[in-house]
Amino acid sequence: MSPGQQTTPPTARTTTGRTYRGADRRQRQDERRARLMEAGIETFGTIGYRNATVDRVCAAAGLTKRYFYESFDDSEELLLAVYGRVAEELHTRIVADAEAAAPDIEAQVRAALTALFRTIGDDPRLARIAFVEILAVSGTVDSAWQAVNTAFVDTILQLTQPYLDAADLSETDLEILATGVLGAVVLIAQRWILGERAQPIEALVSNAHTLVMAVVSRVAALD
Amino acid sequence: MSPGQQTTPPTARTTTGRTYRGADRRQRQDERRARLMEAGIETFGTIGYRNATVDRVCAAAGLTKRYFYESFDDSEELLLAVYGRVAEELHTRIVADAEAAAPDIEAQVRAALTALFRTIGDDPRLARIAFVEILAVSGTVDSAWQAVNTAFVDTILQLTQPYLDAADLSETDLEILATGVLGAVVLIAQRWILGERAQPIEALVSNAHTLVMAVVSRVAALD
DNA sequence: TGATATTGACACTGCGGCGTATCAGATGCA
DNA sequence: TGCATCTGATACGCCGCAGTGTCAATATCA
Numbered sequence: 001m002s003p004g005q006q007t008t009p010p011t012a013r014t015t016t017g018r019t020y021r022g023a024d025r026r027q028r029q030d031e032r033r034a035r036l037m038e039a040g041i042e043t044f045g046t047i048g049y050r051n052a053t054v055d056r057v058c059a060a061a062g063l064t065k066r067y068f069y070e071s072f073d074d075s076e077e078l079l080l081a082v083y084g085r086v087a088e089e090l091h092t093r094i095v096a097d098a099e100a101a102a103p104d105i106e107a108q109v110r111a112a113l114t115a116l117f118r119t120i121g122d123d124p125r126l127a128r129i130a131f132v133e134i135l136a137v138s139g140t141v142d143s144a145w146q147a148v149n150t151a152f153v154d155t156i157l158q159l160t161q162p163y164l165d166a167a168d169l170s171e172t173d174l175e176i177l178a179t180g181v182l183g184a185v186v187l188i189a190q191r192w193i194l195g196e197r198a199q200p201i202e203a204l205v206s207n208a209h210t211l212v213m214a215v216v217s218r219v220a221a222l223d
Numbered sequence: 224m225s226p227g228q229q230t231t232p233p234t235a236r237t238t239t240g241r242t243y244r245g246a247d248r249r250q251r252q253d254e255r256r257a258r259l260m261e262a263g264i265e266t267f268g269t270i271g272y273r274n275a276t277v278d279r280v281c282a283a284a285g286l287t288k289r290y291f292y293e294s295f296d297d298s299e300e301l302l303l304a305v306y307g308r309v310a311e312e313l314h315t316r317i318v319a320d321a322e323a324a325a326p327d328i329e330a331q332v333r334a335a336l337t338a339l340f341r342t343i344g345d346d347p348r349l350a351r352i353a354f355v356e357i358l359a360v361s362g363t364v365d366s367a368w369q370a371v372n373t374a375f376v377d378t379i380l381q382l383t384q385p386y387l388d389a390a391d392l393s394e395t396d397l398e399i400l401a402t403g404v405l406g407a408v409v410l411i412a413q414r415w416i417l418g419e420r421a422q423p424i425e426a427l428v429s430n431a432h433t434l435v436m437a438v439v440s441r442v443a444a445l446d
Numbered sequence: 447t448g449a450t451a452t453t454g455a456c457a458c459t460g461c462g463g464c465g466t467a468t469c470a471g472a473t474g475c476a
Numbered sequence: 477t478g479c480a481t482c483t484g485a486t487a488c489g490c491c492g493c494a495g496t497g498t499c500a501a502t503a504t505c506a
Contacts, residue, residue, distance in 0.1 A: 017451075017452085018503090018504060019504075019505095020451080020452060020453085020504070025452095028452090050273075050359060053493060054493080054494070054495085055494090064453085064454055064455070065494085066454080066455095067454095069495070069496090074494080074495090075494095133359050135358045135359060136271055136272065136273060136358060145417075146417060149410075172426060173429075173430050176426060177430050177433065177434060179407075179411050180407035180408070180410065180411050181434070182410060183406040183407045183411060184402075184410075187372075187403065187405060187406020187409060187410070188399060188403050188406060190406075191369070191402055194365055194368075195369070199395060199399065203396065203399060207396050208399070210400065210438075211404070214438045214442075215433075215434050217437070218436075218440070219433070240481080240482085241473090241474060241475070241480085241481060241482080242475095243474070243482060243483085248482095277463080278463075278464090287484055287486090288465075289484080292466090297464085298464095
């Protein structure tokens, strides 16, 4: 487990590196990685993952390939990292606003939808990455997409949990329904972004709200 | 408009060609095109458009590149042709079954959903092409996807038209709602395909039906 | 100030796919 | 049967990108 001996402490110190422009090795590396992530959002979110080459991302980051491979094995790894961050940001904002509007379920749904459409309206790159570019890349990326969807489905179920207790639906049924609700919102968002964002946000929120509440009411009321 | 003169009728006859293996030029070309389309469905629907090269499609068709370029300019053109056919097939089946179940709206919705999930269950390649591979390819392909979505949204609105007359919703509102309904079904289908098709078709149909009818009822009843 | 680490620009190799061209063999026509 | 067409296999040139290597310029430390 330890073929390498500590005979060369000076060499070992190389790992730490020296400070440069006021930042130590780790800080510089982290900053470069952050710039690459931002460049990934910009590149994937505008020209698309398919047209994004390592060189293009590096140009957007103002760095060279050398530092790309310092932080990522390949562009797919950057995509996964970027996607993870985008999905987390969307999730965080939606949940935060929804919880702030508790306990009124209608207000919560409205807050969640408003948070979503506002966020992607302010930065359509996020929507393109989260809802479009992430699909059909590779099995690994598909898995990540599945995982994120599962997380959102779970969140939907948690938020509506208090209102679904009476429903005698199986866990599977609830998951399918929540998947449907998620899909409804996603497609509305997709078409809004890929079109010219013709409709005002209020119309999106209002109709998505109608749809979601129709489902929640129906399920809560049984039938 | 006519720099070329008809000075060479024999050459012009070349266009007609000679029969070969019992088929004339046009028939052979059509048959090759059909084989390429089928190979496109197989290739795009299994390994995906991203991994599909012209050579691979040709190998699947049992033809060489020469005949690929006889019928298509590039692989994107084949994708568009394949997508058009797949979308049309789905649309045709769904509408046919839905209309056969008229005039009971509940039965129509159930028939439409059953037709969809049956079709993609029998041939998951269609679902992969229609719902996954088609996204994030190019602006042209995006437009085709938008057009197909619009067609499905219109179909949903037509099918539910009799029940929405009373609703005082604008055209825009109805389109957004129909988009949501479509998205719900699509995401349920996507997750079903990308997962291991764990749930039985009946569960998908049943829950999608619940969701769709919840929306239709809510809209029809006003509120 | 000199030695060393760090940076950025760029050259280089290798791979894989696209689109075209070539050619020998098979098929149909006169 | 001989000639023209069609077919299929394969070769070829080209280009773009991935990933690595080189080197001079710059910043830090002793």
